[in-house]
Amino acid sequence: NAGVTQTPKFRILKIGQSMTLQCTQDMNHNYMYWYRQDPGMGLKLIYYSVGAGITDKGEVPNGYNVSRSTTEDFPLRLELAAPSQTSVYFCASIQGGSETQYFGPGTRLLVL
Amino acid sequence: GQNIDQPTEMTATEGAIVQINCTYQTSGFNGLFWYQQHAGEAPTFLSYNVLDGLEEKGRFSSFLSRSKGYSYLLLKELQMKDSASYLCAVRGVDSNYQLIWGAGTKLIIKP
Numbered sequence: 001n002a003g004v005t006q007t008p009k010f011r012i013l014k015i016g017q018s019m020t021l022q023c024t025q026d027m028n029h030n031y032m033y034w035y036r037q038d039p040g041m042g043l044k045l046i047y048y049s050v051g052a053g054i055t056d057k058g059e060v061p062n063g064y065n066v067s068r069s070t071t072e073d074f075p076l077r078l079e080l081a082a083p084s085q086t087s088v089y090f091c092a093s094i095q096g097g098s099e100t101q102y103f104g105p106g107t108r109l110l111v112l
Numbered sequence: 113g114q115n116i117d118q119p120t121e122m123t124a125t126e127g128a129i130v131q132i133n134c135t136y137q138t139s140g141f142n143g144l145f146w147y148q149q150h151a152g153e154a155p156t157f158l159s160y161n162v163l164d165g166l167e168e169k170g171r172f173s174s175f176l177s178r179s180k181g182y183s184y185l186l187l188k189e190l191q192m193k194d195s196a197s198y199l200c201a202v203r204g205v206d207s208n209y210q211l212i213w214g215a216g217t218k219l220i221i222k223p
Contacts, residue, residue: 031209040120042199042213043155050208058210090154094209099143101211103154 001026006091006104013081013111021076021107023091031094032074033058033101034066036087043090049074081111114138116214118200123220124190132185132217134200145211146174146185147199155199159185187219195221 007022025032030051035043045058049068063085065077074093078085091104116136124130136144143162147155161167161176161183173186185198197218201211 033210040215042116042215043201043211044213045210048208048210056208096209099145099160100157101209103156105154 003027004091004093004102004104006089006107008107009105010108011110013078013109015081015083015111017081018077018079019081021078021089021091021109023074023076023104024072025074025091025093025102025104026072027093027095027102028071029093029095029102030071031096032068033092033094034064034074034076035090035092036060036085037090037106038087046076046089078109083111085109086111114202114204114212116200116202116212118198118214118217120215121218121220123222124187126190126192126221126223128190129186129188130190130219132187132198132200132219134183134185134214136181136183136200136202136212136214138202138204138212140205141178141202142205143203144174144176144183145201145203146172146183147201149197149199149216151196158198190221192221192223195219 004025033048034046047066049055089107092101118134146158149155159174197216199216200214
């Protein structure tokens with residue numbers, strides 16, 4: 001199993017550009033999450049999904065969108081990038097009834 | 113409101129013992145988690161406490177007191193590779209397995 005994979009690893013965007021951060025898990029987990037982590041800070045939940053076709057907002061959803069058309073994939077879309085979206089983005093997944101969230105390696109995004 | 117507090121940074125000596133504290137105030141409780149995060153990497157799971165008491169796992173132990181809203185992570189026989197951030201997180205009830213995260217404690221190990 002590859003676990004949770006994320007692409008790209010690093011990206012520089014100009015203000016106003018858009019992009020999609022990809023996240024895929026091969027563990028058949030039904031719950032998936034997108035977090036952002038700013039320097040010296042904890043993880044902030046952007047969006048989450050409890051299964052294919054179901055998504056919901058987390059703590060900091062503004063400026064982002066998600067979709068969950070399959071169990072495996074949970075892409076995060078940034079429209080009109082802003083410097084405040086400079087951060088490290090982590091995708092995570094968990095199987096219902098389990099204790100452990102599994103994290104992808106992260107995407108480092110710089111908006112200039 | 114929901115709040116998780118832990119010290120920002122701690123320093124300890126190789127071979128010694130260190131205790132990292134975490135206090136929480138959350139609406140509902142369904143478990144407390146500790147994750148380790150090395151610089152530039154993703155968090156990895158260390159421990160899970162849902163009942164009061166001490167859980168021991170090798171050199172790492174985690175303690176929970178639900179009545180006090182308090183947990184600690186105890187690291188023994190510190191090694192240089194233990195230099196990392198340690199994140200405390202709480203799962204609420206009916207939370208869709210969501211976690212509320214503390215800001216993390218950066219642990220610096222000195223020779």
